Amino acid sequence: MSEWFTAWPWWVGGPVFGVLVVGYWKLVGFPIGTSGSLGRVTDVVSDRESAKAEAALEDPDALAAALRAATMEQFGADAVPAAGSTTPPPAALTSTGRPPLPWTAHLVFLLGMGVGGIVATSLRGNLQLTTSLGQSHATIFGTGISAALVLLGAGILIGFGTRMGGGCSSGHGLSGCSRLQPGSLIGTGAFFGAAVAISFLIERVL
Amino acid sequence: MQSPPFLRMAILGVLFGFAFSCMGFTDFEEVHKMFTFADLRLFLTFCGGVALSMVGFLLLARGQRIQRRPFHPGTIPGGVLFGIGWALTGACPSGALVQLGEGKLIAGFTLIGLLLGSALYPVVHKRIFGWPLEVCEA
Numbered sequence: 001m002s003e004w005f006t007a008w009p010w011w012v013g014g015p016v017f018g019v020l021v022v023g024y025w026k027l028v029g030f031p032i033g034t035s036g037s038l039g040r041v042t043d044v045v046s047d048r049e050s051a052k053a054e055a056a057l058e059d060p061d062a063l064a065a066a067l068r069a070a071t072m073e074q075f076g077a078d079a080v081p082a083a084g085s086t087t088p089p090p091a092a093l094t095s096t097g098r099p100p101l102p103w104t105a106h107l108v109f110l111l112g113m114g115v116g117g118i119v120a121t122s123l124r125g126n127l128q129l130t131t132s133l134g135q136s137h138a139t140i141f142g143t144g145i146s147a148a149l150v151l152l153g154a155g156i157l158i159g160f161g162t163r164m165g166g167g168c169s170s171g172h173g174l175s176g177c178s179r180l181q182p183g184s185l186i187g188t189g190a191f192f193g194a195a196v197a198i199s200f201l202i203e204r205v206l
Numbered sequence: 207m208q209s210p211p212f213l214r215m216a217i218l219g220v221l222f223g224f225a226f227s228c229m230g231f232t233d234f235e236e237v238h239k240m241f242t243f244a245d246l247r248l249f250l251t252f253c254g255g256v257a258l259s260m261v262g263f264l265l266l267a268r269g270q271r272i273q274r275r276p277f278h279p280g281t282i283p284g285g286v287l288f289g290i291g292w293a294l295t296g297a298c299p300s301g302a303l304v305q306l307g308e309g310k311l312i313a314g315f316t317l318i319g320l321l322l323g324s325a326l327y328p329v330v331h332k333r334i335f336g337w338p339l340e341v342c343e344a
Contacts, residue, residue, distance in 0.1 A: 014254015022262030112219020117307025155319020165284025178259035190285025199241035
């Protein structure tokens with residue numbers, strides 16, 4: 001039965017992608033984007049201001065309290081009416097009218113992906129720990145420290161590039177292209193083109 | 207306040223990771239064959255996904271405003287950097303997480319790099335680039 005979970009033909013994988021992409025949007029309220037979710041998680045460490053601002057937007061009371069405190073600091077306590085006498089501003093909503101998700105929900109989504117990998121590999125009956133990405137990767141990049149350094153450096157390119165470009169293969173590629181978003185069509189062309197060029201270069205040189 | 211949809215996000219994550227693994231998007235060799243056009247299966251899977259999503263959005267999202275993805279000065283250079291990384295690792299951001307789940311421990315290096323790059327970007331953006339970022343409605 002393990003062949004059921006291996007190398008799905010395109011006419012199975014394509015529709016599954018379609019259902020997941022549209023289903024994600026229906027259930028969550030904004031389009032899928034793995035690099036976006038990763039960014040929400042790493043912003044908690046590296047971009048605390050934005051992370052705090054987004055957290056505040058999710059809780060209107062906290063936002064109102066923060067604004068009141070900042071006003072008091074600037075203009076003195078007299079400038080601020082007593083707490084509770086003002087109407088708190090409405091929470092920022094996503095385009096579907098739902099509040100944005102906390103970063104922890106994005107983290108749960110990312111961890112879920114790892115669990116999905118465990119489930120699929122278990123059903124294929126080959127769940128085991130390996131230190132290689134497969135024979136051809138080992139042939140090209142070697143094993144051990146050299147392969148690890150290439151992956152680390154390439155990982156930095158992926159993390160930096162997806163945030164600079166505003167999306168990855170899920171956000172730009174699947175979700176953005178299917179809605180004919182100009183940034184996504186150009187972005188997908190850019191990352192796909194670069195990947196094709198590098199892959200042919202690897203074939204030639206290594 | 208509505209409780210955060212952790213359960214929904216967990217289920218979607220697992221389903222996405224599971225499908226990703228079954229398709230073969232986590233296999234360096236398969237991804238490399240896609241980029242060298244030696245095997246069109248994954249490429250057609252991707253195109254099929256775009257086509258089906260398009261139908262789904264056309265049917266279900268009529269008249270609704272969804273997060274827009276405008277072109278900005280980072281779109282092309284960012285995409286190129288990501289493409290280079292994808293070709294070298296066989297992993298897009300989702301792929302790195304699923305590879306690790308599959309027991310490919312070495313993908314942990316990809317993931318560490320991903321987190322570093324993702325954390326580094328807003329710092330570099332503020333100091334050097336400074337163009338307005340797209341409005342993130344997520």
